[in-house]
Amino acid sequence: YDVSGDSIIGWADSNDLIRTMLGTEYGDANLDLRVDLDDYNLLAANFGLTGGWAKGDFNGDKKVNFADYQILEVTFGFGTGGSPAPPPVPIPEPATGTLLGLGALAMIRRRR
Numbered sequence: 709y710d711v712s713g714d715s716i717i718g719w720a721d722s723n724d725l726i727r728t729m730l731g732t733e734y735g736d737a738n739l740d741l742r743v744d745l746d747d748y749n750l751l752a753a754n755f756g757l758t759g760g761w762a763k764g765d766f767n768g769d770k771k772v773n774f775a776d777y778q779i780l781e782v783t784f785g786f787g788t789g790g791s792p793a794p795p796p797v798p799i800p801e802p803a804t805g806t807l808l809g810l811g812a813l814a815m816i817r818r819r820r
Contacts, residue, residue: 754772
């Protein structure tokens with residue numbers, strides 16, 4: 709849903725929903741306005757499974773995996789007196805890195 713009103717559905721909408729409307733942060737699986745051990749335990753219990761926000765899928769790819777753990781790691785401590793977290797950065801899938809590497813190799817071979 710286009711929460712931000714910019715006619716684009718993306719991270720801006722997620723940020724508006726999570727940070728502005730709900731007043732919390734990425735990683736707050738149970739929406740108690742803190743990113744703490746309870747949220748980590750929810751993610752750990754569902755790691756490797758499919759699921760939504762309440763199971764630890766913080767990037768919306770319908771999988772609870774390492775990318776979600778990285779988001780929780782960056783925001784851990786929010787609402788508990790910890791330092792404020794920077795906005796999450798979308799993390800490319802491992803296959804993307806492989807494709808980029810192959811493309812770079814092809815370009816190097818082509819230049820010779």
